[in-house]
Amino acid sequence: MDLLEYQGKQLFARHGLKVSDGHAVTTVEDAVSAANEVGYPVVVKAQVLIGGRGKAGGVKLAADEAQTREHAKNILGMDIHGHTVRKLWIEHASDIATEYYASVLLDRSAKQPLVMFSTEGGVDIEEVAEQTPEKLVRYHVDSLRGLSREEAVQIATDGKADADVIEGVADALVALYEVWMQEDATLAEINPLIVTPDRTVKALDAKVSLDGNALYRHPENQGLSDAENEDPIERRAKEQGVQYVALDGDIGILGNGAGLVMSTLDVVAQAGGRPANFLDAGGGSDAAKVKQAVELILSNPSVKAVLFNIFGGITRCDEVAKGLIAAFEDLKPSVPFVVRLDGTNDVAGRELLEQAALPNVYAAKTMNEAAERVVALAKGAGA
Amino acid sequence: MSVLVGNDTRLAVAGITGREGSFHTLNNRRYGTNVVSGVTPGKGGQDVEGIPVFDSWADAARETQPNTAMIFVPPRFAADAILEAAAAGVALVIAITEGIPAHDELRVYNTLKRDFPNTRLIGPNCPGILSPGKANVGIIPASFFKEGNVGVVSRSGTLTYQIGNEIAQAGFGNSSIVGIGGDPVPGSSFVDIIALFEADPQTELIVLSGEIGGSAEEEAADYIAAHVTKPVLAYIAGFTAPAGKQMGHAGAIVSGSSGTAAAKAQALEAKSVRVGRTPTEVAELAVQILRG
Numbered sequence: 001m002d003l004l005e006y007q008g009k010q011l012f013a014r015h016g017l018k019v020s021d022g023h024a025v026t027t028v029e030d031a032v033s034a035a036n037e038v039g040y041p042v043v044v045k046a047q048v049l050i051g052g053r054g055k056a057g058g059v060k061l062a063a064d065e066a067q068t069r070e071h072a073k074n075i076l077g078m079d080i081h082g083h084t085v086r087k088l089w090i091e092h093a094s095d096i097a098t099e100y101y102a103s104v105l106l107d108r109s110a111k112q113p114l115v116m117f118s119t120e121g122g123v124d125i126e127e128v129a130e131q132t133p134e135k136l137v138r139y140h141v142d143s144l145r146g147l148s149r150e151e152a153v154q155i156a157t158d159g160k161a162d163a164d165v166i167e168g169v170a171d172a173l174v175a176l177y178e179v180w181m182q183e184d185a186t187l188a189e190i191n192p193l194i195v196t197p198d199r200t201v202k203a204l205d206a207k208v209s210l211d212g213n214a215l216y217r218h219p220e221n222q223g224l225s226d227a228e229n230e231d232p233i234e235r236r237a238k239e240q241g242v243q244y245v246a247l248d249g250d251i252g253i254l255g256n257g258a259g260l261v262m263s264t265l266d267v268v269a270q271a272g273g274r275p276a277n278f279l280d281a282g283g284g285s286d287a288a289k290v291k292q293a294v295e296l297i298l299s300n301p302s303v304k305a306v307l308f309n310i311f312g313g314i315t316r317c318d319e320v321a322k323g324l325i326a327a328f329e330d331l332k333p334s335v336p337f338v339v340r341l342d343g344t345n346d347v348a349g350r351e352l353l354e355q356a357a358l359p360n361v362y363a364a365k366t367m368n369e370a371a372e373r374v375v376a377l378a379k380g381a382g383a
Numbered sequence: 384m385s386v387l388v389g390n391d392t393r394l395a396v397a398g399i400t401g402r403e404g405s406f407h408t409l410n411n412r413r414y415g416t417n418v419v420s421g422v423t424p425g426k427g428g429q430d431v432e433g434i435p436v437f438d439s440w441a442d443a444a445r446e447t448q449p450n451t452a453m454i455f456v457p458p459r460f461a462a463d464a465i466l467e468a469a470a471a472g473v474a475l476v477i478a479i480t481e482g483i484p485a486h487d488e489l490r491v492y493n494t495l496k497r498d499f500p501n502t503r504l505i506g507p508n509c510p511g512i513l514s515p516g517k518a519n520v521g522i523i524p525a526s527f528f529k530e531g532n533v534g535v536v537s538r539s540g541t542l543t544y545q546i547g548n549e550i551a552q553a554g555f556g557n558s559s560i561v562g563i564g565g566d567p568v569p570g571s572s573f574v575d576i577i578a579l580f581e582a583d584p585q586t587e588l589i590v591l592s593g594e595i596g597g598s599a600e601e602e603a604a605d606y607i608a609a610h611v612t613k614p615v616l617a618y619i620a621g622f623t624a625p626a627g628k629q630m631g632h633a634g635a636i637v638s639g640s641s642g643t644a645a646a647k648a649q650a651l652e653a654k655s656v657r658v659g660r661t662p663t664e665v666a667e668l669a670v671q672i673l674r675g
Binding site: 106108109111112113126142143144181184186211213214216217243245247255256257258259260261262263265266267269270275278280283311312313314342343344366367368 | 458459482483484485486487489490492493494497510522523524527537538539540541542543544545548565567568592594595596597598599602618620621622623624625628629630631632633634635640644660661662663
């Protein structure tokens with residue numbers, strides 16, 4: 001679960017990281033009163049879960065009330081790479097002497113937390129890693145012990161932070177590690193971590209991802225998702241306990257098991273089609289859940305044909321067939337379906353479908369045959 | 384032979400008294416797996432169709448000497464169940480549970496490494512291990528597989544069934560099928576299991592089924608080039624997955640430019656591992672190799 005900048009900064013502040021005072025607002029008027037409160041100059045920052053805000057015009061400096069009003073008006077509602085700006089973060093503008101970079105993330109390969117620090121802040125850190133790897137310190141922490149202050153000082157020293165802010169950077173690293181550890185984050189990143197002319201070390205931005213599986217331990221973090229910018233079908237799927245990811249094609253996909261569904265998307269793409277979604281109905285789906293899943297898929301108006309690809313293990317094919325039949329009774333879909341059923345109770349499932357003789361439903365024997373068929377049907381329906 | 388589970392398996396199950404836990408435990412026993420006990424705190428002294436239940440792993444270990452643990456408890460209790468089984472001396476822990484917090488997985492992985500180096504963890508969030516004709520531990524539908532010489536290791540359950548079934552339909556079988564799970568910090572990696580298949584005399588061909596996210600497939604490619612003499616085939620799911628979106632499994636996510644299916648396929652092919660573009664193609668390649 002990715003957090004907006006201001007949500008990340010609130011977590012930072014809770015753990016003693018220095019951030020600027022500010023307010024999250026949704027209207028121009030509130031932006032102006034927030035700016036008056038924190039004092040000019042202010043920065044007006046679009047709150048969206050996508051990089052490149054600055055270049056897209058979503059971050060502006062305002063010297064007075066009139067400028068704040070103008071920028072807030074322009075940025076609210078702006079589209080930044082497909083994300084609509086609904087919220088602004090207004091903070092007092094910081095004087096910047098130096099920009100650093102700091103992060104803590106889960107290194108899946110080393111199976112330990114990785115702390116990274118660089119004096120090359122404010123730029124794309126992947127570029128720094130590639131072009132000047134010697135300027136990026138990478139330090140694996142023993143997660144059973146945690147990050148000590150001595151280690152943090154060493155990281156800051158190895159990274160060649162200015163001598164007079166080694167202590168300040170070390171404090172920031174220790175606090176950032178605490179955020180990562182205590183909030184069940186998978187990523188906590190500050191870019192840039194700034195040094196002000198009076199030599200204060202401060203987080204000017206925040207990028208935090210929290211582990212959704214651990215939210216039960218953090219009731220205070222449960223409201224932090226960017227619900228307004230979530231795809232509405234994805235949000236409904238989550239409520240129903242189904243994994244749905246919106247894609248930009250026209251072939252609806254339903255399968256069981258994440259790996260098989262991903263594979264189905266690939267096979268459809270290889271057959272020349274464009275999947276409209278990823279939908280994992282999960283193991284042990286009963287008829288009611290399958291029917292709900294069909295509703296989700298069909299609520300996307302771009303869908304021109306639907307593919308069911310089931311290899312039943314825990315999932316029983318007769319339950320899937322019953323769900324599809326129930327969905328047809330209720331929804332009377334106008335698009336064709338291709339259904340491939342294999343695995344537990346597949347014979348019973350195929351018989352049920354044959355007896356029901358649903359209009360526009362085609363059985364396929366293999367995954368490849370099913371993919372080719374659904375691509376042809378989607379193209380035919382579009383012509 | 385086979386790897387990890389077989390005729391010597393003595394299985395104890397955490398969460399045996401739950402609905403899913405008892406259903407799959409009994410399924411495993413019906414297949415021929417030797418299930419010796421179950422563990423549910425507070426239910427010691429009861430039994431599940433004749434399988435004795437104990438309050439703790441220490442009790443179960445003392446009374447029934449399990450060498451394999453299966454974990455079926457809810458996510459918030461799973462980490463402690465795994466560590467308790469390890470502390471009781473169980474050498475192989477297979478965690479089926481899905482949805483364990485990543486930080487718990489990290490703690491379990493590193494605690495096992497430091498305090499219980501002789502315990503091997505498979506999973507979590509995995510379908511378990513099947514050695515056809517010998518033993519089944521987990522939720523793999525065993526009826527679709529038969530005994531043979533193909534070793535399969537996979538991050539995904541149903542995708543394994545798809546590939547395994549196509550190989551079975553062509554007349555071949557499996558030595559063992561090992562699901563390592565789709566989470567960010569699995570207890571065992573492709574490399575760990577490939578090493579076991581390399582050493583297993585029954586296994587003549589190894590099939591690796593990977594997916595987007597992380598770098599386990601790339602690490603497997605390097606390992607195979609340096610240490611494996613048997614033929615290895617691979618499949619990678621998620622070529623069309625968009626960046627930044629989690630595709631079902633917690634570990635299946637393309638972050639920035641890393642973890643893509645294309646990069647994984649390339650890394651494997653660069654080390655002369657053939658990569659099938661569809662599950663069907665993997666099965667066809669397997670059959671070609673097996674028929675010589």
